[in-house]
Every structure is written in structure tokens, then in C-alpha cells.
Amino acid sequence: MILAFDTSTSHVIAALLDGDRLFTRNEEMGRGQAERLMPLLEEILLEAGARWQDITRIGVGVGPGNFTGIRISVSTARGLALGLRVPAVGVSTFEVIHHGTPQAEAAVPAPRQQVYTCTPGGTPVLIEPHEGLTLPPAGAAWAAAIARVAAAKTPDQRPAPLYVRPADAAPSKEPPPVILDDAGIGAPNDT
Amino acid sequence: MAEPLILGLESSCDDTAAALVRGRDVLSSVVEGQNSLHAAYGGVVPEIAARAHAERLDLCVERALDEASVTLADVDAIAATAGPGLIGGVLSGVMMAKALSAALGKPLIGVNHLAGHALTPRLTDGLAYPYLMLLVSGGHCQFLIVRGPQDFTRLGGTIDDAPGEAFDKTARLLGLPQPGGPSVEIEARNGDETLYRFPRPLLDRPGCDLSFSGLKTALMRQRDQIIADRDGLTRADRAALCAGFQAAVRDVLAEKTRRAIGLYMNETPTEPAFAVAGGVAANMAIRTALESVCINFGIRFTAPPLRLCTDNAAMIAYAGGELLAAGVSHDMSLQARPRWPLDRRAAPLVGHGKKGAKS
Numbered sequence: 001m002i003l004a005f006d007t008s009t010s011h012v013i014a015a016l017l018d019g020d021r022l023f024t025r026n027e028e029m030g031r032g033q034a035e036r037l038m039p040l041l042e043e044i045l046l047e048a049g050a051r052w053q054d055i056t057r058i059g060v061g062v063g064p065g066n067f068t069g070i071r072i073s074v075s076t077a078r079g080l081a082l083g084l085r086v087p088a089v090g091v092s093t094f095e096v097i098h099h100g101t102p103q104a105e106a107a108v109p110a111p112r113q114q115v116y117t118c119t120p121g122g123t124p125v126l127i128e129p130h131e132g133l134t135l136p137p138a139g140a141a142w143a144a145a146i147a148r149v150a151a152a153k154t155p156d157q158r159p160a161p162l163y164v165r166p167a168d169a170a171p172s173k174e175p176p177p178v179i180l181d182d183a184g185i186g187a188p189n190d191t
Numbered sequence: 192m193a194e195p196l197i198l199g200l201e202s203s204c205d206d207t208a209a210a211l212v213r214g215r216d217v218l219s220s221v222v223e224g225q226n227s228l229h230a231a232y233g234g235v236v237p238e239i240a241a242r243a244h245a246e247r248l249d250l251c252v253e254r255a256l257d258e259a260s261v262t263l264a265d266v267d268a269i270a271a272t273a274g275p276g277l278i279g280g281v282l283s284g285v286m287m288a289k290a291l292s293a294a295l296g297k298p299l300i301g302v303n304h305l306a307g308h309a310l311t312p313r314l315t316d317g318l319a320y321p322y323l324m325l326l327v328s329g330g331h332c333q334f335l336i337v338r339g340p341q342d343f344t345r346l347g348g349t350i351d352d353a354p355g356e357a358f359d360k361t362a363r364l365l366g367l368p369q370p371g372g373p374s375v376e377i378e379a380r381n382g383d384e385t386l387y388r389f390p391r392p393l394l395d396r397p398g399c400d401l402s403f404s405g406l407k408t409a410l411m412r413q414r415d416q417i418i419a420d421r422d423g424l425t426r427a428d429r430a431a432l433c434a435g436f437q438a439a440v441r442d443v444l445a446e447k448t449r450r451a452i453g454l455y456m457n458e459t460p461t462e463p464a465f466a467v468a469g470g471v472a473a474n475m476a477i478r479t480a481l482e483s484v485c486i487n488f489g490i491r492f493t494a495p496p497l498r499l500c501t502d503n504a505a506m507i508a509y510a511g512g513e514l515l516a517a518g519v520s521h522d523m524s525l526q527a528r529p530r531w532p533l534d535r536r537a538a539p540l541v542g543h544g545k546k547g548a549k550s
Contacts, residue, residue, distance in 0.1 A: 034282055034285065034286060034526070034527060035523075035524045035525070035526055036524075037286070038289045038290070038293060038523035038524075039523050039524060041293075042293070042523065052293055052294055052296075067238065067241070067242075067279075068241070068278075068279055068282065071241060071242075071245040071279065071282060071283055071286075072282055072286055073286075074245055074246075075245055075248065075282070075283040075284075075286035075287045075290070076286045076287070076289065076290045077290075078248070078249040078287065078290075079249065079286060079287035079288070079289070079290025079291045079294070080290040080293070080294050081249075082249050082252060082253070082263070082290075082291065082294075083263060083290060083291040083293070083294025083295050084294045158246075158249070160245075160246050161242070161245060161246075163242070167236060167238035167239045167242060168238055169232050169236040169238065169239055170232070171231045171232055171233075172231070172232055172233030172234075172363065174233065174363060174364075176363070176365075176366030177364070177365065177366050177414065177418055177423060177424045178418075178422065178423035178424070179366055179423060179424055179425075179426065179429065180421065180422075180423040180424060180425045180426075181426075182425035182426050182427055
């Protein structure tokens with residue numbers, strides 16, 4: 001039984017995949033994902049008549065997308081993996097798109113009208129949008145795809161956010177002062 | 192019955208930490224710092240800190256379990272810092288704690304990071320309520336009468352910067368490595384504190400409030416003056432600037448502590464005690480000055496050991512244990528809060544915009 005979820009954009013989505021049974025949740029949400037995620041996961045378990053201990057694998061969306069949103073899900077997935085002693089598998093939104101359309105140039109909306117894109121097996125980049133890009137599916141299909149990709153993947157590393165963009169940070173602009181060599185100044189024999 | 196075993200998580204600034212505590216026994220306390228990640232930027236970069244927390248917290252929990260020789264099944268409750276602090280890191284800790292709580296079916300307790308610091312003297316020295324606390328670090332500076340795990344009275348605090356920030360800024364201005372506290376202290380040992388005289392802000396006003404931003408500016412002006420005169424700083428200048436700056440911080444903290452103790456003693460506590468915690472409490476000049484104030488009043492002085500004085504998860508686990516004993520636990524909608532003052536009745540000193548008091 002695989003529990004999958006994603007908060008990498010303004011939604012909380014989840015899927016519970018148990019053989020041929022599939023339950024999904026899709027809530028649009030600009031704020032409050034951190035408060036909503038766990039209750040939503042409990043609701044989906046309840047609907048399926050399952051308990052946390054029935055979960056055998058976690059699938060988690062690792063982005064790219066909203067940095068804070070991605071970390072909300074990744075931290076939750078790593079905590080559940082630790083507590084339930086099951087593997088957690090990170091699934092990128094590119095993998096979600098390629099799950100439905102394997103040859104697509106997958107694209108995820110980024111800030112300032114740009115897109116993160118990735119060809120199958122390629123390296124993600126941040127570019128201006130162009131024709132012929134394939135965007136992520138709607139929430140329920142997105143969550144189900146995370147579960148299915150996670151089911152097929154070898155869980156060989158812990159899920160980690162796919163940021164693509166480096167952290168916004170500029171090195172300190174203040175240059176340190178020139179330190180004059182004054183060996184001897186202030187020493188007892190200084191005259 | 193044995194006291195509950197609490198797993199604590201801390202991720203509100205630039206230390207990722209996990210600890211296991213039973214009663215006053217710290218079974219393990221893992222703290223993974225991030226100094227090298229932030230070194231090039233002259234201060235903690237929130238996004239860089241958040242990225243590190245998200246990928247380190249579970250590893251710290253595993254290490255803490257190993258070092259304590261226990262398993263998650265032995266844990267009775269999970270306590271995590273839920274604020275105040277850098278929200279990206281706090282969120283990682285809160286989500287990890289929620290997930291562990293759900294997976295293990297054990298209570299979740301959201302802990303105020305400042306309460307963690309403020310309750311540490313009970314963990315380390317078993318102080319009885321009420322005691323007087325000076326919380327002094329890179330992000331905080333306040334005097335609190337600690338009456339219970341959720342009952343704090345703030346007597347005063349900084350109206351602008353925390354002294355730890357001022358130490359960091361001083362180090363940057365003088366070309367010394369970060370974190371600034373230890374580098375400035377080492378430098379100050381070789382300096383003449385009377386050579387450059389810095390202001391003692393707010394000593395001319397009644398009360399226990401403090402201010403350190405003017406001191407930073409005074410230091411910068413003095414430095415620029417020396418550089419203008421000689422095209423650079425000599426090592427002796429630098430040591431004297433550090434000594435003069437440290438002396439000003441020391442004098443201000445000592446005098447305000449004297450006033451805070453006066454107010455605290457008006458309540459005639461049965462076991463009067465003063466505790467200082469936070470990174471700045473590691474500064475020996477400051478610590479010695481505070482200790483002598485306490486000796487003059489004849490009250491007990493305590494300062495938790497440095498590893499429990501700076502950010503750590505043992506204090507969060509301990510505070511979580513006190514809250515649990517008081518019947519406090521939280522559900523899965525627990526919020527991570529960037530701002531969360533300990534004393535909600537006191538007028539805000541810093542960050543009193545529409546978002547409310549910072550701490």
C-alpha cells in the first residue's frame with residue numbers, strides 16, 4: 001500500500017494506492033499546507049479503511065516548485081519513513097509528466113513567467129517558455145502518478161527537494177578592513 | 192513508573208538538532224551546525240538554513256537514537272520547536288514531528304524555542320519556580336521571571352538588536368571570523384578596554400530594557416576613524432576595539448541584571464536564583480560580571496553548560512516533558528510560528544507591526 005502526496009505548488013494532493021484500489025485527494029490551497037497535509041492524509045487512510053501501519057511505501061513530490069511547499073512534504077515523508085520503517089521515494093514533477101507522456105519536454109511553471117523544463121532522462125533547467133511543452137496533469141492524476149512512479153522506483157536514496165534554482169544569497173558586500181602588521185606594537189618592549 | 196522518554200527536535204535557526212531526554216536525564220543530544228554553509232555570507236541565510244534542515248533532521252534523529260541506545264518504539268512523546276524562528280527550518284521540524292507522532296501513535300508537543308532556553312536551568316540545575324532568567328543570544332535578549340512551563344513575565348528586553356548580533360557585526364567590521372562571539376572575546380583578551388570608550392545605551396533610563404544598535408554604530412565610527420588616520424587597523428587597535436566593545440556590553444548587561452534582580456526580589460521568592468542562558472552566556476567576561484552581581488545580592492547564580500546553553504534539542508525535549516506533565520499536547524494542525532512571544536501580556540519591544548511581537 002503506497003501513500004503519495006505533494007505540496008510543491010498551491011495545492012495539497014494525495015493518493016493511496018492499494019493494488020487496484022486508488023483513493024485520491026486534491027485541495028487547492030495557497031496557504032496552510034503545513035496544517036492541512038497530515039489531517040488530509042488521515043482522511044484518505046480513513047476512507048480506505050487503512051491504518052498508518054498498513055503503509056508499505058511513501059511516495060513524495062520533490063518539485064520543482066515552491067521551496068517551502070516542497071520541504072513541507074519532503075520533511076513529512078522522511079518522518080513517516082523513519083516512524084513506519086518503510087522506504088520513502090522522491091518523485092519529481094518531471095517524472096510525473098513523463099509517466100503519462102514519456103517523450104514530452106516536461107515543464108513546471110516557475111516564478112517570473114519562466115518554466116523549469118526537463119526532457120526524458122535530461123537535466124532540469126530554468127528557461128523562458130516556448131511551444132510544445134507538457135505541463136503537469138490535474139491534481140488527482142498527479143498524485144496517482146507519484147504513487148505509481150514511486151511503486152516502480154528503487155528506493156535507494158532518501159527523498160530530497162529538487163530545487164533547480166540555487167538559494168537566493170549574495171556574499172557579504174562589506175570588505176573586511178586592512179589589518180596592518182604591527183608585531184611588537186603594544187608589547188612590553190615597544191618604545 | 193519511569194518518567195516518559197521524550198524525543199526533541201530543534202531547527203529554528205542554523206543548528207539541526209535531535210535529543211532524547213527522560214526527566215532530567217539527557218540520554219543523547221545531537222547538534223549539527225551550519226557555520227561553514229553560511230560563512231561566505233556574513234550571517235545565516237534563511238533559505239540555505241532551511242535546505243540543510245530538510246535533509247538532515249531525520250539523520251540527526253537516527254544518530255540521537257543510536258547514541259541513547261533506544262529505538263523509536265521506546266519514545267513516549269515527540270516535542271519540536273514550533274517557533275519563534277526562521278520559518279523554513281521550523282516547518283521542517285514541525286512536519287517531521289507530526290509524521291513521527293502519527294506513525295508511532297505518540298503525543299505531539301509544539302514547544303516555544305524561547306521556553307526551551309528559559310526552562311534549561313531546571314534541566315541542568317533543578318531550579319525551583321520562580322527564578323529570574325536572562326536569555327541572551329544572537330537572536331534574543333530578555334529578562335524573564337519563569338513561574339512555570341507556560342508562565343513567564345518579561346521584565347525587559349532589547350528594543351533593537353540582540354547582543355549576539357552586535358558581536359557578529361563587530362567581528363565582520365574588524366575582519367574576524369564568524370560566529371563573532373568567540374572571536375571577539377579572544378581578541379579582547381589582548382586589548383585595553385579603556386583605550387576606546389563606547390556608549391552604555393539606556394543606562395540613563397529606568398527599567399530593564401536594553402539597546403545595542405547604537406553600540407554597533409559607535410564601533411563602526413571608531414573603526415572608520417582609525418582607518419582614516421592610518422589606512423588600516425593594527426592588531427593592537429583591533430584588540431582594543433574588541434575589548435572596549437565587550438566592556439560596554441558587559442556593563443550594560445550587569446547593570447540591567449542588577450535592576451531585574453531588584454524587581455524579582457520584591458516578590459520574595461523562597462529559593463532565589465538567577466540563570467543566564469544563550470550563546471552570549473559563554474562569554475567569560477560577561478558571565479563573571481553577572482556572577483558578581485548575584486554574589487552582591489546573595490542569590491544563586493547558574494549558567495547551564497555551553498552545549499545546553501546554545502541551540503540544542505535536549506532543551507526542547509525537556510520543555511516538552513514539562514508541558515506533557517501539565518497536560519499539554521497538540522494535534523496535527525499544529526502551526527509553525529515565526530513569531531511567538533513568551534509573555535503575551537507584555538508590550539512588544541521588537542517587531543510590533545501588524546504581525547505582532549516577535550519574541
